[in-house]
Amino acid sequence: MSESDAAPDPTQDSAPDAIAPLVLGPMLRYIGETDATVWVETSVSGVVTVHVDGRDWTAPTFVVKGHHYALVVVDGLESGGSWEYAVSIDGTPVWPEPDAAYPPPRIRTIDRARPTRLLFGSCRTSVPHDRKGHETNGVDALRTLALALARGEEEWPDLVAFLGDQVYADETSEAMREFIAARRDLDEPPGEEIKDYEEYAHLYQLAWGDEANRWLLSTVPSCMIFDDHDIRDDWNTSWTWHEEINRTPWWHERLMGGLSSYWVYQHIGNLSPSQLAEDEVYARVLDGQHASGGDELDLTEAVFDLARRADRHPEVYRWSYRRDLGDSRLVVVDSRAARVLQPQHRSMLDPDEMHWLDQQLTGDVEHLLIGTSLPFLLPPGLHDLEAIDEALAMGTRGRLVAAGAEKARQSIDLEHWAAFNDGFVEVFEMVMEVARGERGRAPASIVFLSGDVHNSYVAEVVDARTRYGASSRIVQAVCSPIRNPMPRMVRVMMSAFARGLVRPMRFVTRHSKHVPEPAYPWVVTDGPWFDNCLAELTVQGRDLSIVWRGGEIRGGDDAHPVLTTVASVRLPGPAGSPRTEAAGRVGSPSPGPVS
Incomplete structure (x- = not known):
């Protein structure tokens, strides 16, 4: 069956059978020009085989922690x-399932001549994807895109990048709370939040076990990075937060379970085969594959030791990575675990991580x-608010004000x-050097892709060519949430910071010697939109288009939602300017004039 062949939609989705050989997956993760990786979780130990065009690859x-996994190269x-x-x-076919309602999964390698999607x-x-779930969470x-792809209604994407909060460890669903209550007392800390690796494993099954999404993840390559809710809200916000959370009796077990499960369920799939061979923990898996006989390799101690060391000394392990997509390069940055939190020298990235990023940000x-995961270019009013709060939290107006700013x-x-x-x-200086052609031929565009803020928008540096000599457009594109809508009152506030409060907040920053003013101003050109949506960026030569779909x-x-267009923005090459082709649907605020 070809990629565009239609498939019958199921009447309802179901979670994977816990006693079946295949617990979760397969998930098509890394994709290159000549290679790919396929991730699975199984119910027992064994040998996993991927069959492609008469050839077999095994792992x-x-x-x-008693859970079995394989990553087949x-x-x-x-x-x-x-x-x-x-x-x-172990020789028993497990995927596709008999009489599957979806097309067979496919591996599509990168073609440098094919425009990136x-x-x-x-x-x-x-x-759940029922009436109640849609009323509470939209x-x-x-899943809506998965159904459309299965029916052959959409063009095939090259990759899906999940930019944080794949799972919510601190805001659990009814099904997750039932699982937790069956194994421990909810009245004891951390209550209804995730406690350990076992609960994380179940959380991932709930996140990825839905039939339609499971199929999509088996046939569309994916890459991922964590944000705070993968661990806990405000993870590594400040040194004060760090000290407070480490005084709780449950935090260490939660963090170890979160980082260890992230390595297994999300991180190793981000890596190319050569990077897997260089990974200090996964190299043990590859060494075991070359050994003859022996029991199943138990990585529990190694993975948990890595989590402990990475938390205490972030420089020992890198969660960031890079994907080359032919006409584009995707650099995914860890903006959570590698932070410098010392009050007088705060940075989103520690020196080692900053050096790595410096090497990746080149032209050509x-x-x-x-x-x-966190937008680099926030709506200007919100950026200024955070900069003001940061200055106050550092004590520029006294200890009492600093405590209030921290709160x-x-x-x-x-x-x-x-x-x-x-x-x-x-x-920002690195990016401007790339845009000015000081690090190789300047790209047509440099685009930050982000989520987190539960609204979607586009922002751009103002007059980058005429003011700063940039040959590249410098753009921020945000898509959030996939499924977790923002309360209405917060929507009003976010709209104000994007538009109406820009000038008042900028006035405050310009009249404060403690609040830095950005060297390269930007404006929100499109949005914000507050719908649940997934964005698609398409390369069209030196132009880009981005479509947000819900x-x-x-x-x-309720079982068969229909794909809709929330917004569509075209970004011509550097000589042009952005043009919105479809505005937000009813219920989204009007963009209004740019402030």
Whole structure:
């Protein structure tokens, strides 16, 4: 069956059978020009085989905390090819399932001549896809797109980048709370929040077990990065937060479970085969594959030791990574675990991480895409608010005001790049050097891709060519949430910071010697939109287009939402200016004039 062949939609989704050989997956993760990786979780130890076009690739499972996993490297493929694949465990076929309602999964290698189509978004809660779930959390944009792809109604994307909050460890669903209550007392800390690795494993099953999403993840390559809710709200917001949370009796176990499960479920799939061979923990898996006989490799101690060391000394391990997509380069930056939190020298990235990013931000590519869960360019009014709060929290107006600013920072999440000004300035200068052609041929565009803020928008540096000599457009594109809508009152506030409060906030910053003024001003050109949505960035030569898509329930059919367009923005090459082709739907505020 070809990629565009239609498939019948199921009447309802179901979670994977816990006693079946295949617990979760397969998930098509890394994709290159000639290789790919396929991730699975199994119910028992065994050998996992991926079958492609008469050829087989195998990997034995490894175990972490009693759970079994495998990551199969499929190599030696042709560039730009497309093949159906199947998975078996110890010779027993497990995927596709018999009488599957979806097309067979496919591996499509990167073709340098094919324009990149990249999906991106963040913030997705795992509640049922029924009437109640849609009333409380809205329609899942990811699942809606999966159904449209299965029916052959959409063009095939090259990659989906999940930019944080794949799982919510601190805001659990009813199904997750039932699982927790069956194993411990909810009246004891951390209550209804995730406690340990076992609960994280179940959380991932709820997040990825839905039938439609499971199929999409088996056939569209994905890359991921954590944000705070993968661990806990405000993770690494400040030194004060760090001290407070470490005094709780449950935090260490939670953090170890969160980082360890992230390595297993999300991180290793981000890495290319050569990077897997260099990874200090995964190299043990590869060494075990070359050994003869022996028991299943238990990585529990190694993974948890890595989590402990990475938390205490972030420089020992890198969660950031890079993907080359032919005409584009995607650099995904860890903006959570590598922070410098010392009050007088706060930075989003520590020196080692900053040096790595410095090496990745070069030209000689058509489009440079920088994935960071937290928007680099916030709406200007909100950026200034965070910069003001940061200055106050550092004690510029006394200890009492500093304590209030710290409380505000934690309560309303004033902890984006603006709250780590040293790192913000350093990264901005790197980007401007790329845009001016000082690090190789300047790309047509440098685009930050982000999520986190539960609204979507586009921002751009003002007159980058005429003011700063840039040959590249410098753009921020945000898509959030995939499924976790913002309360209405907060929507009003976010709209104000994007538009009406820009000038008042800028007036305050300009009249304060303690609040830095950005060297390269920007404006919100499109948005904000508050719908659940998933964005698609498409390369069109030196131009880009970005479309935000969501889902609607029509005719009371909650099982089959219909794909809708929330907004569409075209970004011509550097000589032009952005043009909105479709505004937000009813319910989204009017963009209004740019302030």
